[in-house]
Amino acid sequence: MTLSRRNFVKSATAAGAVAATPFSISKAVAANKELRIYAWAGYITDEMLADFKAKTGINATFTPYGTNDELMNSLRATDGTGFDIIMPTVDRVPGYVDFDLVQPLDTSRVNWEGCLESAVKGSEVGGIVDGKRYFAPSDWGTEAIAFNTDYAKIDRNNLSYGDLWKPEHAGGVTVRGHSALVGIGLWLESMGELPYPLLDSYKNEKAMRANFDVILKTATEHKAAIAQYWSTENEAQGAFRTNGAIIGQTWDSTAFKLKQEGEPIAYAAPKEGALAWMEGFVIPKNANNVDSAYEFINWYYTPEAGAMFVESTGYNSTSKGSDALLPEATKQFFQESYTEKELKNLWWWPIQEPWYVALRNEYQDRYLSA
Incomplete structure (x- = not known):
């Protein structure tokens, strides 16, 4: 699409x-x-x-x-x-x-x-x-990168989902479990590190599981960077307001609401494509x-x-x-x-069949509990 x-x-x-x-x-x-x-x-x-x-x-x-x-x-x-x-x-x-x-x-x-x-x-x-x-x-709408312009160090012209995991952002990252895995997947795919094309694997459970195995390993290695996970809009906003987040993978509405309140928050699409x-x-x-x-x-x-x-x-x-x-x-x-x-360059979410939702939730749970 x-x-x-x-x-x-x-x-x-x-x-x-x-x-x-x-x-x-x-x-x-x-x-x-x-x-x-x-x-x-x-x-x-x-x-x-x-x-x-x-x-x-x-x-x-x-x-x-x-x-x-x-x-x-x-x-x-x-x-x-x-x-x-x-x-x-x-x-x-x-x-x-x-x-x-x-x-x-x-x-x-x-x-x-x-x-x-x-x-x-x-x-x-x-x-x-x-x-x-x-x-x-x-x-x-989209899910991409929200960041505090006073503290997060990014190059807007070369922004990547991988920038979330830079050492200087350690302890200040907020993400949603299952979509963070997709963002990491797009980052790894851009470097040729996934076994199957990510989009194609939404049609094949075996391929998606193989991709998620690689993605989960990378996600777990960077878990110490997380300030807070979010699953709802209020949680995402709260991560920036009160829980120390300076950068995150969020919905566009998160940055919009925070900016309306006067917070120094900007929003940008990474080069791999904002999730739409x-x-x-x-x-x-x-x-x-x-x-x-x-x-x-x-x-x-x-x-x-x-x-x-x-x-x-x-x-x-x-x-x-x-x-x-x-x-x-x-x-x-x-x-x-x-x-x-x-x-x-928007990355439109593909059809999420029930088998994919179950698999996604399995790997999300493994990520959050790692």
Whole structure:
């Protein structure tokens, strides 16, 4: 999948050109409905819920989760019952289909005119399974290198995942267990030290295990450099605020939030490629309020809703025209974080089949307990 900020944005139209009223449920009917949203912590604000109700008349409640695994485990425990709309990453969608936890979208009910064409096209890998679309893209972002500009010593023009493990950063590194292994893998691959191409091994368990054996050895050798592991956004931010981290492999939102607070934090893509992901709306198999789920998707595909999402998260909305409504500081963060070359070099997470997730978690546990 080859997508970039430029490709996303050039697909957008001016905010005023997007249909202003894509909603179909009458407010009298909507007053008797409640939408149950299960999404990443920090993604849905009170302001967004109020605007959604004002536009549609629908009450909505928001329950947060912190990881893809938490979302998957919750749905498996309830057989796809309990929520009306969820927001997994596109690479995990085939796993939900395999476990029969989600339902195909009725694509005729989605206002695709409000979504960037490049996002709709780019989400075909993972979002369409056996010819059926399960996924309406909402946002995309990256995981790369966040660093304290006062203390971390990096060469921005030659940045690598390997820079995390330089002696001068010892005791000041924060990473997420499983994605740190991928970052180390990309670093080792760039030096010709993996037995198999990393991307290809996502399709072959034997090859992936052989790669992880090499990666785990290197990761364990550098474990003393870790100040804190993180698994959620709040933990990643806390590593820099209070636990001594000066550099880390984090989401872009981590650096965005810290910089908003006045912390001397910058964000940059390493030469191996920032890890890129896309998230979106999926309807669980046993959702009780499917009509309102479609209304929420169509509400999100308006410039105003997309801009509210970006201001809340620091990620990039797929809603057409949302970028034109963003504060200058938000636009500046993006411009400072990525060059055009880096955007063309994004490393998009491949499909993560259930066998891979189990294997990844095995090696993550071995890494964290080493």
